[in-house]
Amino acid sequence: MRKILAAISLSVVMLLSGCGYNDFQTYDENVKKSWAEVVNQFKRRSDLIPNLVATVQGFAQQEKDVLLGVTNARSKVGSIQATPDLVNDPQAFAKFQAAQGELSSALSRLLVVAENYPQLKSDANFRDLQAQLEGTENRITVARKRYIDEVAKYNVLTRQFPTNLTAMLFSYKDKPQFTVENEKAIADAPKVNFGAPATAPAQGQQVPK
Numbered sequence: 001m002r003k004i005l006a007a008i009s010l011s012v013v014m015l016l017s018g019c020g021y022n023d024f025q026t027y028d029e030n031v032k033k034s035w036a037e038v039v040n041q042f043k044r045r046s047d048l049i050p051n052l053v054a055t056v057q058g059f060a061q062q063e064k065d066v067l068l069g070v071t072n073a074r075s076k077v078g079s080i081q082a083t084p085d086l087v088n089d090p091q092a093f094a095k096f097q098a099a100q101g102e103l104s105s106a107l108s109r110l111l112v113v114a115e116n117y118p119q120l121k122s123d124a125n126f127r128d129l130q131a132q133l134e135g136t137e138n139r140i141t142v143a144r145k146r147y148i149d150e151v152a153k154y155n156v157l158t159r160q161f162p163t164n165l166t167a168m169l170f171s172y173k174d175k176p177q178f179t180v181e182n183e184k185a186i187a188d189a190p191k192v193n194f195g196a197p198a199t200a201p202a203q204g205q206q207v208p209k
Helices: 003-016 021-058 064-078 085-088 090-114 124-159 163-170
Strands: none
Touching: 003 124, 021 085, 021 090, 021 124, 021 163, 064 085, 064 090, 085 163
């Protein structure tokens, strides 16, 4: 009886392996790792915003609507729990992506406003924030591209034969992807070009590293 059970177990293992079961586990883990890096870089960007807003406000206090727009967009992003399970929930993923998109738009409007204040770009604190934000945008692009690639591999596995049978058997579904209108936007990091303002941020203000 033990030999029969051992033979059955071995057959099941070989069947699952041949149908991509182990590949699903590997690819799923790769997706989770790449997603964690995406979340980490988006958080890094979010952490830069309070000092960025405070610095711009020091030179352009009258730009209340734009500054409030960035603050509100950041708050909306912070209200979304970007857990590992989010990559298995298309609706939650879409909500996360939309919130990050709103924050990107709000930041773009802030940078346009900054162009109207030439003294801002000469401020050392602002220049430091500019460099950090540009570097973070680059990291976001790289992390997002990796996530896109890993999800593509996983989704192909769920559709092609015979691994699609394993996907149906274990209820493995396609994972949601980032969507961009222009595919070139994935490869090219956003250009961060700050402009300039006219007073000084509060003393003792710390810039996150």
